[in-house]
Amino acid sequence: ILNVEQSPQSLHVQEGDSTNFTCSFPSSNFYALHWYRWETAKSPEALFVMTLNGDEKKKGRISATLNTKEGYSYLYIKGSQPEDSATYLCAFTGNQFYFGTGTSLTVIP
Amino acid sequence: DSGVTQTPKHLITATGQRVTLRCSPRSGDLSVYWYQQSLDQGLQFLIQYYNGEERAKGNILERFSAQQFPDLHSELNLSSLELGDSALYFCASSEAGWYTFGSGTRLTVV
Numbered sequence: 001i002l003n004v005e006q007s008p009q010s011l012h013v014q015e016g017d018s019t020n021f022t023c024s025f026p027s028s029n030f031y032a033l034h035w036y037r038w039e040t041a042k043s044p045e046a047l048f049v050m051t052l053n054g055d056e057k058k059k060g061r062i063s064a065t066l067n068t069k070e071g072y073s074y075l076y077i078k079g080s081q082p083e084d085s086a087t088y089l090c091a092f093t094g095n096q097f098y099f100g101t102g103t104s105l106t107v108i109p
Numbered sequence: 110d111s112g113v114t115q116t117p118k119h120l121i122t123a124t125g126q127r128v129t130l131r132c133s134p135r136s137g138d139l140s141v142y143w144y145q146q147s148l149d150q151g152l153q154f155l156i157q158y159y160n161g162e163e164r165a166k167g168n169i170l171e172r173f174s175a176q177q178f179p180d181l182h183s184e185l186n187l188s189s190l191e192l193g194d195s196a197l198y199f200c201a202s203s204e205a206g207w208y209t210f211g212s213g214t215r216l217t218v219v
Contacts, residue, residue, distance in 0.1 A: 032206050043111065043199060043210035044152070051206050089152070093206075096167050097142065097154040 004097045008098035013080050014108050020076045021103040023090030026069035032093040035064055036073050038102065039086045047088075048075065080107040112136065113202050115211035123219055127188040130214045134181055134202030140164070141183040142208070143175055148197040158183055190218045 004025045013019045027032065030049040035045040048058040050066045058064065066073045077084055087102040112135035122128055134141050143155040154167035158177035169175075172190075177183040187194060195218045201210045 032130050034206075034208065036208075043212050044201075044208075045210070049206045049208075057204070057205070057207055091152075096165055097144075097157075099144075099152040099154075101151045 003084070004090060004098045004100040006088075006090055006103050008103060009101075010106070012106045012108060015080060017080050017107075018076065018078045019073060019080055019105065020074050021088055021090075021105075023073045023092075023100055025071050025076070025090070025092040025098070025100075026094065027069060029094035030068050030071075030092070033064075033066050033068075033073050034091040034093065035062070035073070036089040036091065037086045038089055044089060077105075080105075082107045082109050085107040111209045111211060113200060113209050113211035115198075115200055115214050117214060118212065119215050119217075121217045121219060122190060123192055124192060126190050126218075127186065128190065128216065130187070130198055130200075130216070132185070132200030132211060133206070134183070135199075135209055138202035138204050138209075139181065140203045141177055141181070142201045142203070143169075144186050144199045144201065145196045147193070147214075150173045152199070155185070163203065173188040187216070192218050194218050200212070 007022045025108045035048040038044045050056045063076045089102045091099045114133040116131045139160045142157045153168040157165040175185045197213045200214045204213045
């Protein structure tokens with residue numbers, strides 16, 4: 001089982017602040033890196049994906065960077081809003097699909 | 110509505126029993142993925158099907174099996190259920206690496 005690690009575990013920011021989270025993953029057998037937003041009692045919602053060949057798709061106000069050689073990705077949220085409060089999961093696709101444990105974001109109005 | 114349909118939403122059953130969870134992917138998506146989220150663990154990948162064929166296997170127990178039918182819906186069969194199988198089971202379908210999740214089936218084994 002591969003480790004996909006996310007930090008911080010939780011984060012509280014003020015409305016309007018920009019924030020970012022980190023995901024580290026194995027750099028071998030990389031195919032794609034995904035970011036998801038997961039609200040309580042809902043299903044994960046795809047925010048960003050980047051594949052090995054550089055194809056990228058994203059949704060909303062987020063942006064992300066990816067370093068496949070060193071195995072990390074940053075997710076950026078600019079101008080956080082209270083509705084951005086959720087758990088943000090990253091997932092690594094190699095020969096399987098591995099999720100990190102998430103970063104819980106709370107945006108304080 | 111994400112377009113990925115899972116039924117039932119909730120299921121309560123006794124230890125030793127067998128249940129079937131059902132997933133219909135988004136129209137046009139050929140892949141179906143199954144995931145398990147237990148209380149003490151994050152999301153774990155179980156198995157992937159693509160156009161009726163098993164494509165990848167994750168941490169799926171031997172007591173669990175899945176299949177994808179010609180109409181592309183998929184079923185996850187869980188047998189000889191144990192208390193520890195209580196979890197939220199998600200399915201997802203994908204197009205070009207963009208995954209869409211269903212709302213999940215919450216299984217409670219008592």
